[in-house]
Amino acid sequence: MIRKLLRRVFNKAPARENAPALIPVDTHGIRRDAIPPGARQTIARLQESGHAAYVVGGAVRDLLAGIAPKDFDIATDATPERVRGLFRRSRIIGRRFRIVHVMAGGETMEVSTFRAGSDGEAETDEHGRVLRDNVFGSMAEDAARRDFTINALYYNPADETITDYHHGVADLQRKTLRIIGDPRKRYREDPVRMLRAVRMAAKLGLVIDPAARAPIHEMADLLENVPAARLFDEMLKLLLSGHAVACLKQLREEGLHHGLLPLLDVIMEQPLGERFVWLSLASTDARVNAGKPTSPGFLFATLLWHEVLAAWEAHKQNGEAPFPALHTAMDEVLDIQGGKLAITRRIAADIKDIWALQPRLENRAGRRPLRVIEQARFKAGYDFLLLRAESGEADRALADWWQTFMNADTEARLAMLTPEKKPASRRRRRGRKNPDAAQEAS
Ligand code: ATP
Ligand code: MG
Numbered sequence: 120m121i122r123k124l125l126r127r128v129f130n131k132a133p134a135r136e137n138a139p140a141l142i143p144v145d146t147h148g149i150r151r152d153a154i155p156p157g158a159r160q161t162i163a164r165l166q167e168s169g170h171a172a173y174v175v176g177g178a179v180r181d182l183l184a185g186i187a188p189k190d191f192d193i194a195t196d197a198t199p200e201r202v203r204g205l206f207r208r209s210r211i212i213g214r215r216f217r218i219v220h221v222m223a224g225g226e227t228m229e230v231s232t233f234r235a236g237s238d239g240e241a242e243t244d245e246h247g248r249v250l251r252d253n254v255f256g257s258m259a260e261d262a263a264r265r266d267f268t269i270n271a272l273y274y275n276p277a278d279e280t281i282t283d284y285h286h287g288v289a290d291l292q293r294k295t296l297r298i299i300g301d302p303r304k305r306y307r308e309d310p311v312r313m314l315r316a317v318r319m320a321a322k323l324g325l326v327i328d329p330a331a332r333a334p335i336h337e338m339a340d341l342l343e344n345v346p347a348a349r350l351f352d353e354m355l356k357l358l359l360s361g362h363a364v365a366c367l368k369q370l371r372e373e374g375l376h377h378g379l380l381p382l383l384d385v386i387m388e389q390p391l392g393e394r395f396v397w398l399s400l401a402s403t404d405a406r407v408n409a410g411k412p413t414s415p416g417f418l419f420a421t422l423l424w425h426e427v428l429a430a431w432e433a434h435k436q437n438g439e440a441p442f443p444a445l446h447t448a449m450d451e452v453l454d455i456q457g458g459k460l461a462i463t464r465r466i467a468a469d470i471k472d473i474w475a476l477q478p479r480l481e482n483r484a485g486r487r488p489l490r491v492i493e494q495a496r497f498k499a500g501y502d503f504l505l506l507r508a509e510s511g512e513a514d515r516a517l518a519d520w521w522q523t524f525m526n527a528d529t530e531a532r533l534a535m536l537t538p539e540k541k542p543a544s545r546r547r548r549r550g551r552k553n554p555d556a557a558q559e560a561s
Contacts, residue, residue, distance in 0.1 A: 139259070139262070139282045139283055139284040140282075140283045140284075140286070140288075141280050141281075141282055141283075142280060142281040142282075142283055142288055143279070143280055144279035144280065146288075147183060147281050147288060149179075149182050149183065149274060149279065149281070150279060151276040151277075151279055153182055154174055154178075154191060154274070154276050155191060155224065155226055156223075156224045156226075157222075157223035157224030157225065157226035157228060158174060158191040158193060158223075158226065158228050158276075159276050160223050160224060161193055161206070161221050161223050161228050161230065162174070162193060162275075162276055162277070163276075163277070164205060164206070165193075165195050165197055165202070165205065165230075166277060168197070168205055170195050170196055170197040170201075171195060171196045171233075171258060172193060172194070172195040172196075172197075172230075172275075173193065173194050173195075173273035173274055173275050173282070174191055174192070174193060174273070174274040174275075174276065175192055175193065175194040175272070175273050175274070176192050176194075176265070176270050176271075176272075177189065177190070177192070177270065178190065178191045178192060178274075179272040179273070179274045179281065180269045180270055180272060180287070180291065180323075182274075183269075183272070183288065183291055184291060184323050186322075186323075190228075190229070191226075191228060192228070192229045192230075192231065193221075193228050193229065193230045193231070194230075194231055194232075194233060194258075194261060194273065195230060195231075195232060195233070196232070196233050196258065197230075197232065198232055198255065199211050199217045199218065199219050199232055202219040202221070202230050202232075203219055206219075206221045206222075206223070208221065208222040208223070209221040209222065209230075216231070216234065216253040217253070218230060218231040218232075219231075232255050233255060233256050233257060233258050233260065233261035234253065234254060234255060234256050234260070234261055234264060235254045235255065235256025235257075235260040235261070235264060236256070236260060236263050236264030243308070244344060246307065246341055246344050247307035247308065248307065248308065248309065248310065248341070248344055248345070249308045249309060258273070258282075259284060262284035262285060262299075263284070263285075263299060263300065265299060266298065266299065266305065266309075266312050266315055266316075267287075267290075267296055267297060267298055267299065267315075267316070267319060268285040268286055268287035268290045268297045268298075268299055269287045269290055269291045269296065269297075269319070269323075269325075270287070270319075271283075271284055271285050271287055271299060272287045272288065285297075285299050291323075291325075294323075294324065294325050294326060295325060295326055295328050296316060296319055296320045296323075296325040296326065296327045296328060296331065297328040297330075297331060298312070298316070298328070298330070298331040302330055302331045302333075302334050303334045303338065306334060306335070306338045306341065307338070307341065310338065310341035310342045310344070310345055311342070311345055311349060311350070311353050313335050313338065313339065313341075313342065313373070313375060314342070314353050314354075314357065314370075314375065315353070316331060316332075316335070317357075317366055317369045317370050317373060317375065318353075318356065318357045318360055318362075318366055320369065321360070321362045321365035321366040321369055322360055322361075322362050322366075332373070335373045335374070335375065336373065336374045339373070339374050339375050339377070342375070346461075347461035348461045350461070351461045351462065351463075355415055357370075358400070358403065358415075358418055359403070359407060359413055359415070359418070360407070361404050361407035361408045362404060363400040363403055363404050364397065364400045364401055364404055367383070367386065367400065370383065371383075385422065385423065385425075385426050385456075386422055392424065392425025392426075392428075394510045394511070395421065395424065395425060395506065395507065395510035395512060396421065396422055396425075398506055398509055398510050399418070399421035399422070399506050402506065403418055414469065414499065415466050415469075416465075416466045416468075416469025416470050416472075416473065416499070417469070417473060417499050417502070417503065419456075419462060419466060419470050420469070420470040420473040420474060420499075420503060421503065421506060423452050423453075423456060423470070424474070424503075424507075426452045427445075427448050427449055427452050427474055428512075430447075430448035430451050430452055431444055431445050431448040433448075434447050434448055441478065442478070445474070445475065445478065446475075449470075449471050449474050449475070453467050453470065453471070469496070469499075472494075472495070472496040472499070472500070473496055473499050473500050473503050476491070476494060476496060476497065476499075476500030476503070477500065477503065477504065477507070479491050479494075479500075480500060480501070480504050480517070480521060481513075481517065483517075483520070483536075483537060484537060484538070484539045485536070485537075485538070485539045486536060488521075488524060488532070488535075488536065489532065489536070492524065492525065492532075501518075501521055501522075501525065504517070504518050504521065505518050520535075523535070
């Protein structure tokens with residue numbers, strides 16, 4: 120009797136794993152008109168040509184959760200070359216895995232071919248991180264190589280069904296983030312999945328399943344081996360997700376902020392800047408959720424500001440003049456962060472512009488404000504000053520002054536200027552040390 124039962128369970132287990140649930144529209148409620156026309160046309164064309172094609176991943180998950188998807192990715196059994204051949208307005212991109220960008224109805228879709236997971240002979244580094252996993256596979260294999268059950272859902276606009284291999288729909292209903300397969304193995308293959316777990320949980324209000332959560336503490340160090348550019352991308356996604364405050368709180372709880380990302384150490388372990396950083400993250404979240412543009416440069420400038428302040432102070436103590444000291448401090452801080460996070464050159468330039476404006480906003484004597492307000496990054500510099508004032512590090516009255524100045528016409532601006540305080544002779548002598556004079560002379 121028991122043996123019979125056991126046999127039944129064991130014989131059934133693999134079958135149950137392989138056969139996906141086909142969930143009808145009455146159950147999940149996503150109608151095809153939730154999919155933009157371009158994605159629908161692309162899928163229809165692939166299907167008419169004899170291929171399987173689905174909306175996959177984040178879009179299906181977000182629609183189920185009642186969130187507007189960022190983009191609509193498509194998965195198919197057609198090879199990239201075949202897809203390229205079917206769509207005139209398309210191109211193959213990507214080196215690690217080749218996908219096709221298809222342009223239709225003013226949208227660009229990413230069309231990727233079903234891929235198998237890394238089981239078996241995948242090339243890994245010495246820590247088990249998968250370096251190449253670009254082997255085409257079946258749809259079931261494609262589902263199994265995805266990270267979380269809620270990310271392995273396939274929506275077919277033709278019959279409005281969801282194909283669900285790993286109980287993702289149920290997990291989403293139960294508000295559980297569950298990893299597909301053995302969590303330790305999946306984190307080893309790609310440590311970034313630990314950060315993704317936190318981001319997804321924060322974004323969707325999910326609880327990370329204990330089995331997926333438990334190994335994170337012990338495996339956090341594996342993030343050190345992830346290439347800087349990839350970490351930077353993932354950090355940007357996290358910080359600009361509209362849930363940065365929730366994400367970072369959870370990262371701290373999971374021990375993911377420690378030691379591995381210098382940036383996060385900085386953010387969370389310096390009491391002075393903590394208030395400033397949380398204010399900045401909260402304001403970024405508010406902007407993202409209001410659909411306003413956000414700039415990575417501004418965000419990173421706020422995250423690292425108190426590091427710069429500390430380094431700046433140290434250089435001034437060493438007798439360096441304020442303005443050169445600030446530049447040395449900025450370069451130092453960016454060097455340290457740049458190594459791990461690969462902050463791009465362009466973003467680094469934005470960051471420096473915003474920082475360099477701060478002392479110039481503080482020194483209002485003479486005609487300086489007229490020149491400062493003409494700076495390309497003035498508005499960002501001013502917004503930055505506002506945050507500093509809110510956190511108590513800068514003078515509120517100073518921020519208010521700039522706001523009035525900004526909104527005033529030329530005549531009113533001239534009337535707001537204050538004369539230089541120092542007598543002319545002393546001013547010239549001090550000029551070399553004066554940050555503003557130094558910069559304006561150049
Ligand atoms: P969003 O775009 O809203 O941040 P997403 O789930 O679409 O979330 P993407 O990074 O766009 O995230 O990835 C698309 C899909 O690719 C995911 O839904 C998941 O199925 C799969 N995927 C992404 N990254 C990984 C990973 N590191 N390991 C396994 N699968 C992944
Ligand atoms: Mg996506």
